[in-house]
Amino acid sequence: MSTCFVTVGSTQFDALIEAVLTDEVQEDLRSLGITQTTLQTGAGTAIDSAVPEGLRGSDNGGCFVTKNGMKIDFFRYKKNIHEDMASAKLIIGHAGAGTCLEAIELGKPLIAVINDKLMDNHQSELADRLAELGCLTKSTPSDLAQALKLPSLLSPKPLQKAPTNAFANYLYDKLGYVTS
């Protein structure tokens, strides 16, 4: 079963949740072979209107199936979302540095959705650069459907990093030590 994991981080980002739950985006996800969408909704309330009556208002999240056959799994917060990211086929997330770098580390395709309603979002500086390098796909809530149709979406480039010991060796050198 292929999963799409959606995460909004520690704040609320209802525009992203709403965008993911639109029919067009759900259709695009299905055509990518995705049958389950897991949503981390944070403090937002956008999920409530999509949830069937019985599950509404539950703070522990829940699970339901939409009319076009997508299984939706949702929760507000979790101590560690690493497992969810690692098992997902595609990640759609807010453009936070932690989420971006973790997805790239895992080699997972990520759509970093910029919260264009937030003023002075300096976090997006990193997302912009990573998008330029082809490590992730950048989008806004309204452009999400277009981003899902990009051919490059599922093949992100790895991020070129300094060698593991670059910092340690640099520091030893600066301190006048010799590394053997």
Add this chain to the structure above:
Amino acid sequence: MFDALADALSSSPTAVAIIFGTIFVFVVINVFLTLFIAHTMRHAGDWPGLGQTVTAGAADPLRLCAVIGSGGHTTEMTNLLKTLSPDLFANRTYIVAETDKMGIDKVMAVEKEIHSRSSNPDSDKFTVETIPRSREVGQSYVSSIFTTIWASLASVKTVWSANPDVLLVNGPGTCLPVCVIAYFLDLIRLRNTRIVFVESVCRVKSLSLTGKILYKLRLADVILVQWKDLCKLYPRVDYLGVLN
């Protein structure tokens, strides 16, 4: 002629105060200028390593002090700490902001990993110190001046007893008072500390406020950035690539 001058001075205590006040101010300026020049020369020259080899037991151990920031800064800091030799940095102190509850857990996780890599069974010794926070997220800039001064005073004892050879910081504001104190104690020759600042990977096009202050005031011996664009804007920074 001198008698006349002495008479004039004795009849005017204000003139005496001005003359001695001026001399005092000049002496203070001179002392600090000398200290500053001496500091610059000492830090431009040899670092304490003196060509020793970094292997277990081959080099004199150093005292490392790392300031644990918050959130993403902590993650970046722990990634840096994991790559350092626990045998060379045998004496480690972590400074955590008082309000940061996650900080100590993160330190424990790093220490566990560091210890597992060391050949020395005594490598599990470390200290965790807490200091008041200089600026809470959202606090106004004016009030943060006062809280920064308070945080600085409270940090003096911490930095003094940690006595670091290397102070490793990566922001946010919590690390500034610690840097100022470490720099000042080094300036007056009571401590000998190299300050290493690593800018966050998030800063692609400009240094963070902490980075700018450390850069402009030349408080840090070394500033590392993770994107090449910053080297053009700030010629005195170093670049190694995106660090793990």
